[in-house]
Amino acid sequence: MGQKTTGAVSREILRTERLRLRELTEADLPALAKIMQDPVAMAAYEKTYSDQQILEWIGRNIRRYQQDGCGLWAAELLETGQTIGQCGLVRQTVDGFSFWEVGYLFQRDFWGQGYATEAARACRDYAFSQLGAAAVYSIIKPSNLASQGVAKRCGMTPERQVQYNDSLKDRLHLLFKVEKESLPPQR
Numbered sequence: 001m002g003q004k005t006t007g008a009v010s011r012e013i014l015r016t017e018r019l020r021l022r023e024l025t026e027a028d029l030p031a032l033a034k035i036m037q038d039p040v041a042m043a044a045y046e047k048t049y050s051d052q053q054i055l056e057w058i059g060r061n062i063r064r065y066q067q068d069g070c071g072l073w074a075a076e077l078l079e080t081g082q083t084i085g086q087c088g089l090v091r092q093t094v095d096g097f098s099f100w101e102v103g104y105l106f107q108r109d110f111w112g113q114g115y116a117t118e119a120a121r122a123c124r125d126y127a128f129s130q131l132g133a134a135a136v137y138s139i140i141k142p143s144n145l146a147s148q149g150v151a152k153r154c155g156m157t158p159e160r161q162v163q164y165n166d167s168l169k170d171r172l173h174l175l176f177k178v179e180k181e182s183l184p185p186q187r
Contacts, residue, residue, distance in 0.1 A: 013073050013088075014122045021073040021087060021119060023065055024058045028074050031083035032058070034107045041108050044144050064090065070131070072103055075119050084110045087119035089127050092139065094162045094175065099137045100127045104150060111146065117153045124154050128180045138176040139164050151176040155183055 014021040024032075029051060035041045036049040036057070049057065064071030072088035085106030092101040102123045104116045120138075127133040138151045139162065148158075156176035164173040 010074070013070070014126060015078070016118045016122045018078055019115060019119055019122075020076045020078055021122065022076065024061050024072065024074050024086065026055060026058055028058060028083055029054055031074070031107075032086065035085060035105050038108060041105065044141050044147065061088075070126075072105075075106065075115065084115060085119070087116065087123055089123050089131070089136075092137070094139065094164055099135065100131060100133050101137050101139055102127070102151075102154065103138070104147070116147075116150045120150055120154050124178060128183075133180070135177055135179045137178075139173045140176060141173055148174070148176070154178060 010022045010025050010027075012020055012022045032054050033049075033051065036054050039048055042048050061071035061073075068091050070089045072086045072090060074083050075085040075087050076083050085104065087102070087104040087106075089100050090103050092099055102120050104120050106116050124136045127136045136156075137159075138147070138154075138156060140147045140151060142161075155178040157178070158174045159177040160175050162173050162175050163171045165171060
């Protein structure tokens with residue numbers, strides 16, 4: 001079961017009702033290509049990625065695991081072991097303000113089934129319980145209503161507009177935020 005890792009150890013980080021979040025490895029290239037080479041799935045990024053760029057993306061996340069203790073993780077279906085997306089926590093800095101961002105990208109075949117929300121909630125809770133974060137954020141384009149829906153289902157509300165990522169034509173983003181104190185206590 002699961003993604004074969006060709007020699008690399010892929011450590012499980014979290015489990016949800018339907019998903020396993022684990023560290024990315026280079027063996028995740030085919031699964032990530034289904035997302036990152038899909039122009040519709042990557043509309044917010046304003047580009048798609050080559051195989052080499054996806055491998056570099058995976059490498060950046062592996063470095064994040066070592067430096068920050070987290071990054072984007074592969075999201076696998078518990079039932080089949082199929083990798084259907086990625087979700088995790090990335091250190092971001094916008095306007096001199098540094099914070100943990102919950103980020104998520106899923107294959108279009110799995111949109112609208114609650115997987116992104118399920119994974120993002122688990123990552124939000126991980127940030128609060130394991131990283132000691134008082135708040136968690138997501139940076140989302142105003143036109144990306146689906147991602148805004150995920151953020152809202154995670155208890156996030158738009159805090160302010162920010163200019164983000166100099167390489168984008170459309171730099172205007174909404175900074176969504178949820179504070180640990182605003183969530184009901186865990187059962």
